[in-house]
Amino acid sequence: MNTQKVDVMPEAGSASPDAEQPRKSMTGAQVLVECLKREGVEVMFGYPGGAVLPIYDALFDSNIRHILTRHEQGAIHAAEGYARVTGRPGVVLATSGPGATNLVTGIADAHMDSTPLVVFTGQVPTDMIGTDAFQEADILGITMPITKHSYQVRDARDIPRVVREAFHIASTGRPGPVLVDVPKNVSNQMVEFEWPEEVSIRGYNPTYDPNPAQVARVMEAIRQSRRPLLYIGGGVIHSGASEELRKFVHRTGIPVVSTLMGLGAFPSDDPLFVGMLGMHGTFAANRAVMECDLLIAVGARFDDRVTGKLERFSPKSKKVHIDIDPAEIGKNVAVDLPLVGDVKRALQAMLPEAEPVDTREWLAQIRRWDAQWPLSYKKEPGVLKPQQVIEMICEATAGDAVITTEVGQHQMWAALFYKFRRPRQWITSGGLGTMGYGFPAAMGAQLAAPDQRVICIAGDASFQMNIQELQTVAEHRLPVKVAIINNGYLGMVRQWQQLFYDRRYAESRISAPDFVRVAEAFGVRGIRAQTPEEAREAIREMLADPGPVVVDFVVPEEENVFPMVPPGAGTDEMIGRWDD
Amino acid sequence: MRRILAVLVNDQPGVLARVAGLFSRRGFNIESITVGAAEEPGLSRMTIVTSGDERTLEQIIKQLHKLVDVIKVNDLTDEPMVARELVLVKVTANAATRPEISHIIEPFRAAIVDVGRNSLVVQATGDIDKIDALIELLRPYGIKEIARTGITALLRGSLARVRV
Ligand SMILES: Cc1ncc(C[n+]2csc(CCOP(=O)(O)OP(=O)(O)O)c2C)c(N)n1
Ligand SMILES: [Mg+2]
Numbered sequence: 001m002n003t004q005k006v007d008v009m010p011e012a013g014s015a016s017p018d019a020e021q022p023r024k025s026m027t028g029a030q031v032l033v034e035c036l037k038r039e040g041v042e043v044m045f046g047y048p049g050g051a052v053l054p055i056y057d058a059l060f061d062s063n064i065r066h067i068l069t070r071h072e073q074g075a076i077h078a079a080e081g082y083a084r085v086t087g088r089p090g091v092v093l094a095t096s097g098p099g100a101t102n103l104v105t106g107i108a109d110a111h112m113d114s115t116p117l118v119v120f121t122g123q124v125p126t127d128m129i130g131t132d133a134f135q136e137a138d139i140l141g142i143t144m145p146i147t148k149h150s151y152q153v154r155d156a157r158d159i160p161r162v163v164r165e166a167f168h169i170a171s172t173g174r175p176g177p178v179l180v181d182v183p184k185n186v187s188n189q190m191v192e193f194e195w196p197e198e199v200s201i202r203g204y205n206p207t208y209d210p211n212p213a214q215v216a217r218v219m220e221a222i223r224q225s226r227r228p229l230l231y232i233g234g235g236v237i238h239s240g241a242s243e244e245l246r247k248f249v250h251r252t253g254i255p256v257v258s259t260l261m262g263l264g265a266f267p268s269d270d271p272l273f274v275g276m277l278g279m280h281g282t283f284a285a286n287r288a289v290m291e292c293d294l295l296i297a298v299g300a301r302f303d304d305r306v307t308g309k310l311e312r313f314s315p316k317s318k319k320v321h322i323d324i325d326p327a328e329i330g331k332n333v334a335v336d337l338p339l340v341g342d343v344k345r346a347l348q349a350m351l352p353e354a355e356p357v358d359t360r361e362w363l364a365q366i367r368r369w370d371a372q373w374p375l376s377y378k379k380e381p382g383v384l385k386p387q388q389v390i391e392m393i394c395e396a397t398a399g400d401a402v403i404t405t406e407v408g409q410h411q412m413w414a415a416l417f418y419k420f421r422r423p424r425q426w427i428t429s430g431g432l433g434t435m436g437y438g439f440p441a442a443m444g445a446q447l448a449a450p451d452q453r454v455i456c457i458a459g460d461a462s463f464q465m466n467i468q469e470l471q472t473v474a475e476h477r478l479p480v481k482v483a484i485i486n487n488g489y490l491g492m493v494r495q496w497q498q499l500f501y502d503r504r505y506a507e508s509r510i511s512a513p514d515f516v517r518v519a520e521a522f523g524v525r526g527i528r529a530q531t532p533e534e535a536r537e538a539i540r541e542m543l544a545d546p547g548p549v550v551v552d553f554v555v556p557e558e559e560n561v562f563p564m565v566p567p568g569a570g571t572d573e574m575i576g577r578w579d580d
Numbered sequence: 581m582r583r584i585l586a587v588l589v590n591d592q593p594g595v596l597a598r599v600a601g602l603f604s605r606r607g608f609n610i611e612s613i614t615v616g617a618a619e620e621p622g623l624s625r626m627t628i629v630t631s632g633d634e635r636t637l638e639q640i641i642k643q644l645h646k647l648v649d650v651i652k653v654n655d656l657t658d659e660p661m662v663a664r665e666l667v668l669v670k671v672t673a674n675a676a677t678r679p680e681i682s683h684i685i686e687p688f689r690a691a692i693v694d695v696g697r698n699s700l701v702v703q704a705t706g707d708i709d710k711i712d713a714l715i716e717l718l719r720p721y722g723i724k725e726i727a728r729t730g731i732t733a734l735l736r737g738s739l740a741r742v743r744v
Binding site: 140144145149152169201202203204325326327329330331453569 | 649
């Protein structure tokens with residue numbers, strides 16, 4: 001121990017002020033775990049392997065709760081779910097090579113949806129990097145385009161600074177995933193622990209406070225407008241601005257449309273909530289975007305699933321864009337009034353100037369559109385419709401559950417038919433559209449909010465992508481509920497094939513195991529429901545059960561998500577049920 | 581339109597890959613890129629020559645700013661600046677053409693830095709247009725190889741804005 005210490009700090013015996021009280025030497029791995037504690041990490045997700053053995057050894061002595069998933073992808077999506085519920089970075093640890101590459105989809109997913117993550121990967125020892133050593137992968141290179149920032153620690157003395165910076169970067173500004181690659185010899189290196197009290201990163205200074213002159217211009221534009229519309233996105237949730245938004249809307253009377261990621265940021269039962277916009281948005285929401293004269297984007301990024309054909313997007317409006325990421329402004333759509341800053345602070349700056357806008361006629365118009373083309377589906381006696389399942393779950397949970405989803409039709413039905421009331425209640429993969437996300441995300445959400453009801457609305461195909469996590473759920477008795485909307489298809493793919501490929505269902509029909517028996521094999525309760533009556537009973541039982549439950553809702557095969565803006569069309573060209 | 585960006589970055593492993601990767605994945609074009617130590621220890625200066633419309637350029641600059649290792653981005657194009665590159669051109673030359681070539685390159689303040697049996701190596705520095713012009717003049721003699729460094733550039737001092 002002593003010789004090691006002398007090795008690292010050659011001047012240890014000299015007259016430095018520290019010489020009197022020598023601090024204890026620790027391994028890099030122990031330093032790392034100590035840093036995690038100081039960052040307030042309570043739960044982390046991961047999977048061990050050779051390159052991270054020292055880190056796992058250090059974790060063995062700590063009181064951080066580590067959840068061993070059954071696949072690294074499960075770990076990272078769980079961390080994403082955890083982050084989305086808490087607003088704090090989700091923490092992941094995986095070994096080098098295959099452990100690290102199994103994280104790639106989750107990192108990309110977090111990058112797209114601005115989810116804060118700190119991802120630790122093991123790496124081969126520094127002297128072997130670049131030699132194609134056993135389980136070596138250039139994870140830094142592989143993830144460079146999908147991380148907010150990344151580090152490879154080459155000296156254990158840098159660990160505390162790097163960890164502080166990683167948490168800081170992941171969780172501030174526009175949040176995102178930060179990767180820290182730790183070579184094995186660095187984990188084993190003996191060093192003195194030194195915690196930097198402050199983080200200062202020269203090249204990283206997000207703009208939080210909006211420019212007051214620009215705020216004044218935005219308020220003037222609002223005063224001038226007749227048909228203003230707020231277009232809100234996930235940024236409202238990241239910045240914790242729901243309360244400010246609610247006040248602003250109620251003070252001004254401006255109606256609200258939301259992106260998929262923004263759902264829950266504004267209560268959907270509020271009379272000023274018009275609905276979700278975009279490809280599967282409501283008719284009224286998309287029509288309002290077409291007709292408004294002032295479009296105020298708040299923490300949203302004019303994604304192509306929102307805008308449809310760009311040239312046709314909201315042609316009559318002046319555009320305001322409030323966002324913390326200056327690079328989003330003008331990226332897809334030309335903006336008249338950019339307001340760079342934290343959404344919460346921007347709304348706070350706008351609130352004192354906010355006054356009622358006479359939107360009575362505009363609101364009446366929006367209500368007429370909604371009455372003319374409401375969100376609806378055809379109910380048939382004895383037939384269990386997927387939309388109905390969502391409505392039943394919403395009703396049974398009083399719209400208060402944390403809902404995660406997989407990706408596909410069921411995701412869109414959940415977005416449209418569950419009535420979200422608060423932020424951080426809706427956890428879905430928006431930007432990347434990752435099948436296999438929802439179930440592990442539900443585990444993470446449940447760990448983050450043990451007292452809340454967490455339900456994963458899954459597709460029969462998506463659930464099969466990370467179905468192995470049933471074992472993790474069973475082991476920890478996480479009371480996660482999985483509601484499989486089982487249509488026997490890659491439903492969303494089938495819908496596109498039906499509409500745009502002449503019903504040629506190439507490889508979209510998919511078989512599945514008996515989900516009830518699969519659940520039972522994992523020691524999880526399984527229930528099947530094939531009619532509305534069975535569904536109602538199954539939901540009651542699922543919610544009454546204190547443990548995890550999988551419910552297989554068998555629904556018709558060829559139901560479609562409507563309304564829909566066909567790919568490449570403008571948002572004024574919606575197809576919907578009213579067409580048939 | 582051609583643009584010259586001066587980018588001050590942390591001298592960190594991988595920083596060139598971050599910058600170059602950003603250009604390629606967002607479909608931005610790089611005409612040339614040069615990197616070297618900057619005046620402050622720990623920092624490097626990159627000079628990137630790129631092209632695109634105003635909107636693309638705005639995106640490039642904003643995306644560069646998002647990189648944590650990028651400290652500062654300056655668009656030098658419309659600023660008073662000095663932009664220079666160095667070129668080495670190996671030209672076919674024999675006893676007959678050697679004096680001719682040496683005569684041609686004189687106004688460019690270029691130098692012959694190597695003489696071989698069948699070739700010469702010409703060295704010149706200047707802005708892109710000057711180098712292009714020199715190459716065009718040498719082309720008829722037969723160019724064997726060209727090595728260009730790409731532009732490196734600095735803002736001019738605020739007092740003495742004299743073209744040299
Ligand atoms: C990892 C991944 N692979 C492929 C896709 C393309 N994709 C989008 S939706 C979908 C079908 C999903 O089927 P299912 O989970 O049963 O949901 P459904 O649409 O039937 O509700 C597919 C294959 C994807 N989004 N993610
Ligand atoms: Mg399906």
